[in-house]
Amino acid sequence: MDWRKICCPIDFSDCSKEALAIASDLARRFSGELLLLHVYQAPSYALPEGYVLSAPEALRAVSEDVTRRLNEWERMAQAQGVAVTTEARMGVPYAEIIAYAKKIACDLIVMGTHGRTGLQHAFVGSVAERVVRIAPCPVLTVRWSQAKH
Numbered sequence: 001m002d003w004r005k006i007c008c009p010i011d012f013s014d015c016s017k018e019a020l021a022i023a024s025d026l027a028r029r030f031s032g033e034l035l036l037l038h039v040y041q042a043p044s045y046a047l048p049e050g051y052v053l054s055a056p057e058a059l060r061a062v063s064e065d066v067t068r069r070l071n072e073w074e075r076m077a078q079a080q081g082v083a084v085t086t087e088a089r090m091g092v093p094y095a096e097i098i099a100y101a102k103k104i105a106c107d108l109i110v111m112g113t114h115g116r117t118g119l120q121h122a123f124v125g126s127v128a129e130r131v132v133r134i135a136p137c138p139v140l141t142v143r144w145s146q147a148k149h
């Protein structure tokens with residue numbers, strides 16, 4: 001199989017950095033393209049009546065921060081000689097990853113087994129687990145090996 005369109009969802013964790021290295025390597029070998037995706041959640045706070053979204057300035061600050069980080073990670077992959085596209089989406093991470101993978105019809109998803117928000121002793125993070133269950137294409141999960149760091 002040719003892995004030409006590779007989607008790499010990242011949460012800027014060390015584990016997703018390892019996934020990015022493998023995704024970049026595959027994209028380079030197959031002269032494919034790499035699509036980096038980050039999903040962020042809108043800053044909000046809970047009141048008894050329900051959730052209240054933060055002010056537009058707060059949303060803008062989050063979106064700018066995400067763009068800045070995505071650009072940094074894009075440059076890391078480009079340094080490996082790979083064609084990279086970035087995408088930032090707001091919403092529920094696993095749902096947006098699946099929706100994006102369907103939209104771009106990627107051949108492969110490469111992601112970490114763990115991320116930033118979970119317990120290291122969990123077998124696999126909840127975003128990774130859900131994506132593996134319902135992805136429209138094969139999923140390669142990459143375990144973060146502490147020994148290497």
Ligand SMILES: Nc1ncnc2c1ncn2[C@@H]1O[C@H](COP(=O)(O)OP(=O)(O)OP(=O)(O)O)[C@@H](O)[C@H]1O
Nearest residue numbers: 009010039111112114115116117118125126127128
């Ligand atoms: N918000 C996100 N946007 C894009 N990719 C993500 C996002 N969150 C997680 N991922 C991807 O999923 C991988 C596994 O992260 P996951 O969130 O499942 O584990 P965790 O943070 O350790 O645990 P949990 O989120 O269940 O508490 C990450 O390495 C990354 O590739």
Ligand SMILES: [Mg+2]
Nearest residue numbers: 115116117118
């Ligand atoms: Mg997580």
